[in-house]
Amino acid sequence: MQNFTSFADAGDYKALLAKALEIKQNPYGYQHIGKNKTVGLIFFNPSLRTRLSSVKAAYNLGAQAWVLNAGADSWTLEMADGAVMNGGTQEHIKEAIAVMSQYCDVLGVRTFPTLKDRDEDYNEVVFKKIMQYATVPVVSLESATLHPLQSFADLITVAEHKQKERVKVVLTWAPHVRALPQCVPNSFADWFSEVDWVDFVITHPEGYELDPKFTKGARIEYDQKKALEGADFVQAKNWSSYQNYGQVLSNDPAWMLTPEHMTGTNNAKFLHCLPVRRNVEVSDAILDSPNSLVIQEAGNRVFSMQTVLHELLK
Amino acid sequence: MQNFTSFADAGDYKALLAKALEIKQNPYGYQHIGKNKTVGLIFFNPSLRTRLSSVKAAYNLGAQAWVLNAGADSWTLEMADGAVMNGGTQEHIKEAIAVMSQYCDVLGVRTFPTLKDRDEDYNEVVFKKIMQYATVPVVSLESATLHPLQSFADLITVAEHKQKERVKVVLTWAPHVRALPQCVPNSFADWFSEVDWVDFVITHPEGYELDPKFTKGARIEYDQKKALEGADFVQAKNWSSYQNYGQVLSNDPAWMLTPEHMTGTNNAKFLHCLPVRRNVEVSDAILDSPNSLVIQEAGNRVFSMQTVLHELLK
Amino acid sequence: MQNFTSFADAGDYKALLAKALEIKQNPYGYQHIGKNKTVGLIFFNPSLRTRLSSVKAAYNLGAQAWVLNAGADSWTLEMADGAVMNGGTQEHIKEAIAVMSQYCDVLGVRTFPTLKDRDEDYNEVVFKKIMQYATVPVVSLESATLHPLQSFADLITVAEHKQKERVKVVLTWAPHVRALPQCVPNSFADWFSEVDWVDFVITHPEGYELDPKFTKGARIEYDQKKALEGADFVQAKNWSSYQNYGQVLSNDPAWMLTPEHMTGTNNAKFLHCLPVRRNVEVSDAILDSPNSLVIQEAGNRVFSMQTVLHELLK
Numbered sequence: 001m002q003n004f005t006s007f008a009d010a011g012d013y014k015a016l017l018a019k020a021l022e023i024k025q026n027p028y029g030y031q032h033i034g035k036n037k038t039v040g041l042i043f044f045n046p047s048l049r050t051r052l053s054s055v056k057a058a059y060n061l062g063a064q065a066w067v068l069n070a071g072a073d074s075w076t077l078e079m080a081d082g083a084v085m086n087g088g089t090q091e092h093i094k095e096a097i098a099v100m101s102q103y104c105d106v107l108g109v110r111t112f113p114t115l116k117d118r119d120e121d122y123n124e125v126v127f128k129k130i131m132q133y134a135t136v137p138v139v140s141l142e143s144a145t146l147h148p149l150q151s152f153a154d155l156i157t158v159a160e161h162k163q164k165e166r167v168k169v170v171l172t173w174a175p176h177v178r179a180l181p182q183c184v185p186n187s188f189a190d191w192f193s194e195v196d197w198v199d200f201v202i203t204h205p206e207g208y209e210l211d212p213k214f215t216k217g218a219r220i221e222y223d224q225k226k227a228l229e230g231a232d233f234v235q236a237k238n239w240s241s242y243q244n245y246g247q248v249l250s251n252d253p254a255w256m257l258t259p260e261h262m263t264g265t266n267n268a269k270f271l272h273c274l275p276v277r278r279n280v281e282v283s284d285a286i287l288d289s290p291n292s293l294v295i296q297e298a299g300n301r302v303f304s305m306q307t308v309l310h311e312l313l314k
Numbered sequence: 315m316q317n318f319t320s321f322a323d324a325g326d327y328k329a330l331l332a333k334a335l336e337i338k339q340n341p342y343g344y345q346h347i348g349k350n351k352t353v354g355l356i357f358f359n360p361s362l363r364t365r366l367s368s369v370k371a372a373y374n375l376g377a378q379a380w381v382l383n384a385g386a387d388s389w390t391l392e393m394a395d396g397a398v399m400n401g402g403t404q405e406h407i408k409e410a411i412a413v414m415s416q417y418c419d420v421l422g423v424r425t426f427p428t429l430k431d432r433d434e435d436y437n438e439v440v441f442k443k444i445m446q447y448a449t450v451p452v453v454s455l456e457s458a459t460l461h462p463l464q465s466f467a468d469l470i471t472v473a474e475h476k477q478k479e480r481v482k483v484v485l486t487w488a489p490h491v492r493a494l495p496q497c498v499p500n501s502f503a504d505w506f507s508e509v510d511w512v513d514f515v516i517t518h519p520e521g522y523e524l525d526p527k528f529t530k531g532a533r534i535e536y537d538q539k540k541a542l543e544g545a546d547f548v549q550a551k552n553w554s555s556y557q558n559y560g561q562v563l564s565n566d567p568a569w570m571l572t573p574e575h576m577t578g579t580n581n582a583k584f585l586h587c588l589p590v591r592r593n594v595e596v597s598d599a600i601l602d603s604p605n606s607l608v609i610q611e612a613g614n615r616v617f618s619m620q621t622v623l624h625e626l627l628k
Numbered sequence: 629m630q631n632f633t634s635f636a637d638a639g640d641y642k643a644l645l646a647k648a649l650e651i652k653q654n655p656y657g658y659q660h661i662g663k664n665k666t667v668g669l670i671f672f673n674p675s676l677r678t679r680l681s682s683v684k685a686a687y688n689l690g691a692q693a694w695v696l697n698a699g700a701d702s703w704t705l706e707m708a709d710g711a712v713m714n715g716g717t718q719e720h721i722k723e724a725i726a727v728m729s730q731y732c733d734v735l736g737v738r739t740f741p742t743l744k745d746r747d748e749d750y751n752e753v754v755f756k757k758i759m760q761y762a763t764v765p766v767v768s769l770e771s772a773t774l775h776p777l778q779s780f781a782d783l784i785t786v787a788e789h790k791q792k793e794r795v796k797v798v799l800t801w802a803p804h805v806r807a808l809p810q811c812v813p814n815s816f817a818d819w820f821s822e823v824d825w826v827d828f829v830i831t832h833p834e835g836y837e838l839d840p841k842f843t844k845g846a847r848i849e850y851d852q853k854k855a856l857e858g859a860d861f862v863q864a865k866n867w868s869s870y871q872n873y874g875q876v877l878s879n880d881p882a883w884m885l886t887p888e889h890m891t892g893t894n895n896a897k898f899l900h901c902l903p904v905r906r907n908v909e910v911s912d913a914i915l916d917s918p919n920s921l922v923i924q925e926a927g928n929r930v931f932s933m934q935t936v937l938h939e940l941l942k
Contacts (some may be wrong), residue, residue, distance in 0.1 A: 028350045036656045038687055046389060048410065052417040053353070059352055059378040064687040066680055075903050084907040086805045091903035094914075095922065096676065099902065101678040102927035126628055145731070176399045184897060274413060275389050275405035287409075294409065299416035300550040342664045362703060362724065366668070366694055366731040373692040374665055490716045587702050587728060589719035593712040601723075608723065613730035 001311040005140040006148055009192045013155070020156050020300075020307040022172075025164050030064025032251050033313050039065045040104030041141065049274060050141045050149065053301035063313070066104070070096075079126060093126075097133035106312050107134050108305075110141035113181045115246030121145060124135055136185040137312040139305070145211075147183040150273050151191040152304035153192035157297045158198070158233050160270055166197050166206065167232040168266070169268065172224060173204030175251045176238035182249050183249065184273050193218040199285050203227030204239075207249040212244055224255060229264045235271040258283040269293050315625040317445065319454040320462055321504045327469075332471050334614075334621040341620065345376025347627050351378045355455065356417030359426050363588060364455045365461065367615035368422055374620050377627070380418070384410075393440060407440075411447035420626050421448050422619075424455035429497045429560030435459060436525065451626040453619070458527075462498040464587050465505040466618035471611045472512075472547050475583055475598040480511050481546040482580070485539060487518030488595035490552035491566045498587050499553045500528040507532040516539030518553075521563040525556050538569060543578045550596050572597040576605075583607050629939040631759060631769040634776055635818045641783070647786050648928075648935040655934065659690025661941050667693045668732030669769065671712060673690055673740050678769045678777065681884050681929035682736055688934050691941070696726075707754060721754075725761035726827070734940050735762050736933075738769035739896050741809045743874030749773060750839065765940040767933070773839075775811040777902050779819040780932035785925045786826070786861050795860035800852060801832030802868035802909035803879045812901050813867050814842040821846040831855030833866075835877040839870055852883060857892045861886040863899040868930070890919075897921050 003009055023030065039058040043051065051067060054147045058065040072078065077096055078089035085092065099105060110131050113121040119143040131138050140148055152233050159167060171188050185202075192200045193216040202210070209220065221227035228234060238256045241247045256279070262268055270282075270292045280285055284293060317323055322376040324330050337344065357365065365381060373378040381404050384391065391410055393402035398404065413420060423444050434580070435458040444537065445452055454462055460497040472483060499516075505516045507530040510550045515533045535541035542548060550571045555561045571591070576582055586595075592598055600606060631637055638644050650657065667686040671679065679695060680859045686693040705724055706717035712725065713720065729735060737758050741749040749772040759766050768776055786797060799816050813830075819845045820828045830838070837848065849855035856862060866886045871873045884907070890896055898910075898920045906912055914920060 036688070048382070048405070049413060052382065052414065056352055056382045056417045060350070065684045068676070068680065075676060078906070082907070083914060085905040086908050090905075091676070092906050095902055095904065095926075098923045099677060099926040100680065102923065103684045103930065105783055117496060275407065276410050277399040277404075278392070278406050278408075279396070280400050284396060295412045295416065298409075298413040302417065358705060362696070362719070363727060366696065366728065368730045369694045370666055374664070588723050589714040590723065591718075592706070592720050592722075593710070594714050598710060609726045609730065612727040613725075616731065 001308070003138045004148060005127070005143065005307045006146050007151070007194060009148070010152070013194065016307060016311070017155060017159055018301050019310065020152070023307055024251055027060045029312055033310055034058065034061030034063030037063040037105040039063050039106050039309060040100055040102070040106065041065060041067045041109045042070050042100065043067065043141070044070045045110065045309070047110060049298050049301050052306050054152070055142065056302050057305035057309055060302065061309050063309065072273050078185040079129065082181055085142045090182055093129055093189050094133050095132045097130050098135060101135040104136060106137050106139060106309060108139040108141045111143050113144035113183070115179055115181060115240060118245040118300065131134060131183055142183055145183055146187040146190060148187055149301060149304045149308065150159065150163065150167055150184055151187040153193065153297060154188060154235065154271060156300045156303060157271065157293055159291060162232065164172055166199060168199045168201065168220070168230055169233045169235070170227050170231040170255065171202045171235045171237065172227065173255060174236040174257060175253055175255050176277055176281055178246050179240040180238050180247055181241045182210060182242055184237050188235060190215070194199040201227050205250050205252060205255065206240065207241055207243060209243060224261065225264060228261060231265040231268045233271060234262070234265065234268045237273060238281055256281060256283060257286050259285045262286070267291065274298055315622070317452045318462060318622045319364055319441070319452070319457065321465070321508060324466070326349070326506065327428055329471055330621060330625070331469060334617050335473065335623065337621050337624065338617045341374045344624055347624055348372065348375030348377030348472060349537050352417070353377050353379040353420050353422065353623060354414055355379060355381045355422045356384050356414065357424045357455070358383065358384045359424065360372040361455070362423060363417070363612050363615050366621050368455065370616045371619035371623055375621065375623055389576060401551045407443055408447050409584050411444050412449060415449040417488055418450060420453060420623060421450050422453040422464055423458050427458035429493055429495060429554060432559040440526065452595045452625070459497055460504060462501055462503040463615060463618045463622065464498055465501040467611060467614040468502060468549065468585060468619055469505055469509065470614045471585065471607055476546065477608060480513060482513040482544055483547045483549070484516065484525050484541050484545040485516045485549045486549065486571065487569060488540065488550040488571060489569050490591060490595055493554040493560055493562050494552050496524060496556055498551050500524055502549060503529045503532055506607065509557055515541050517565050519566060519569065521557060522553065538575065539578060542575060545579040545582045547585060548576070548579065548582045551587060552595055553579065570595060570597060571600050573599045576600070581605065585611055589613055631766045632776060632936045632940065633755065633766070633771065634774050635768065635779070635822055638780070641822065644798040644903045644935060644939070645783060645787055647938065648780070648931050649787065651935055651938065652931045654912065655688045655854060658938055661938055662686065662689030662691030664942055665691040665692050665733040667734050667736065667937060668728055669693060669695045669699050669736040670728065671695065671738045671769070672698045675738060677771070677892045677926050677929050682769065682933050684930045685933035685937055688930065689937055691937065698707040705723070707757065708779040712729060721757055721932070722761050725758050726763060729763040732764060734765050734767060734937060739771050741811070743770035743806050743807055743868060744885055746873040753905055764925065766934055767940070769809055773811055774815040774818060776815055777929060777936065778812055779815040779934045781925060781928040782816060782863065782899060783823065784817055784931060785899065785921055785926045789921060790860065794827060796827045796829065796858055797861045797863070798855050798859040799863045799865065800837050800855065802866050802885060803881055803883050803884060804909055807876050810838060810867045810870055812865050814838055816863060817844070817846055818842045829841040829855050833878050833880060833883065835869055835871060836867065837871060852889065853892060857891060859896045861899055862890070862893065862896045866899060866909055884909060884911060886916050887913045887917070890914070900924055902926055
């Protein structure tokens, strides 16, 4: 593994999953890998899970960590090549990333989409610049289009809790009050469409189709009830439209997941990447039921990151 | 010890004090306790002493630490059960605390009072929710009504500097420019009213009576001069009214502690939890005198926290 | 070494430079020095390089570190002696610094100049207070007038890349859009005017003369082209006027460094402390050329700090 930005970077996903489960059993068993190493973490927007799970993963591995809130703690960054920097930006990302690479052995970076310029977002213009200027391995802590550490944690969670050989995993759109990125659903599709023991179905209102390069031919079902039939795992998540880019097309509250929606499932376990808007995306009764795995899923963020750091530093 | 939120949680306070004094003599002697442990620290408002002393305590114990400025670094939190989260709050405290518990072995949390709704504050509504949702031991880094790590540090400081078997300790109200919480005086009373080698007196203008559940029958003396007579230790602190909740009833500058006020004491040592408004609460001459222990007191915050972490992690 | 605030504190600069080069070869070889030590870092304004390189230096040395953004993370500080603190300041620097000294073994502090009151700035009023109240060794992470860790890193960089016994080093003023402090050029002069294998020249438009106490008789040349003739190393940096204090007197774009400016040099290596305004201070072609050492220079910030920490903690 050279960098970790998508499912493709995972290489042999079965081996990586096996490694994660092994590390979870023995979280302090690989500290020779992290010794004298420092994990740098840069955030361009707020974070709770990613920030803290990444720090904990570094500590578990015997490494140190630092966190930088870009903009607040340091300088505002210029992204444009050839810019005459006589305005508000104080440092070019070219220097910023090359310099940060001097102060760590792995660089985790969170960027975010514009939700306005689809080409810029889906070409991962900012993240590609970061990759280009970094001189150490880069881990995506969420980019404009993907959130691979989350999806890897989701895979760990499903693997731990599945009770039969093959399982049906459903990704369902859910209502929200804001226009959100497509990172989590894109990434979930990027991973789960490839897992050979998963029957993967995506359900959402018409107009919320994700980029086919991530859904990779997965079954898309506009009838939520039909999609959920026999599901073993249900991941709920809001996203804004990819086609009418960044727009909220409808916010039909009937899509909010409630116990009634789960009746047709195979007593499905519930997943959500968090943070979740309670009683908007999902009802309290789902989140507070014993079938909810959202806390375990968040806990597995430590082990997805720790496994990735292990691979990059070993 | 399961959690640390008040004097009651300290259990055998004499044993805990003895442990603290022992740890202070040998601060790096217990690193087997902290090995591979992570202390999580969440602040809902600014902090200097608590933040840094807690981090240092974790390091002394061989543990790691992370600090989260809630709101700034992460998401704004919803506190209400059953809320339909279609407004400004982005994550429910239920998930936030349960998730943070996944990333640490002890969780330190600082909350603050509304100073408007006494019932909410004195029922510790927010802190109780945190306790309820946490799955690791919780340490109060100051709650709506108490600041036990401060009081424990005060006790260590008094124990170190007392020069006779029994000592008189006086808590005196002092003027301020803002309406402040009652946490520090409540907590000081909660602890010092129980110490069997202390004669404990509280003095303040009428109307500033603290909640009797914390003063526990301690002598209350409205005449500051009389209260200070023969004192061995004087702790000054402003607080707003408990009865006319959160209000500043008077700000009589005569209550500002000056060397003149100390003339009737037994050459008393001076304590203050800091930060202190110089020449408003206390005069420069007091703070700069050799009898001031405020810096040593702040230094003992490391050892009160380290002792508590030792008990919770051992 | 008792503190590190200027070239004078470096003592024998040749020995210190040799130590830095040795530590760079063997960065984890001195962890017995840092064991159980904590480096405290306080910033009164944003920082990227200083913040992260200092943390990395502490880690390399086997020490722990904490970072405090003064004001944002903690309280607003009162600087005036004898102040009646009934206004916006919440804690006196006297307590703040003494208390922080309780929580670390070395204290790094970044302050900044007013750029309005030259006497206050050049008397280092704030930094001297910090030195006065600290009870542990203090490292300047940049003060009102100097940035010694940067200059020491510059010296390491020049020493590593020089290809002959004696080298010509030129510090050239460059245009900018804001009025910047004189810290970096003052400090560069403070160091390089003393190095016995360096021919040191300063060039700037008239009116930008630095304080003679830092230039110490170094050659000052108003003709940039003439100054650059035969240069082996060129450090570019903007600064505001020392004489017309804090003012931008001219911003002649002809002073922006371009490849054309470098034609008369001895194929000079290029230095800049960063952040740099591309195509305002220096053209892309300079920064992106193989002769640019700006990233290595930033990398050497780890080793200047690590060497200083080694000296202070050993």
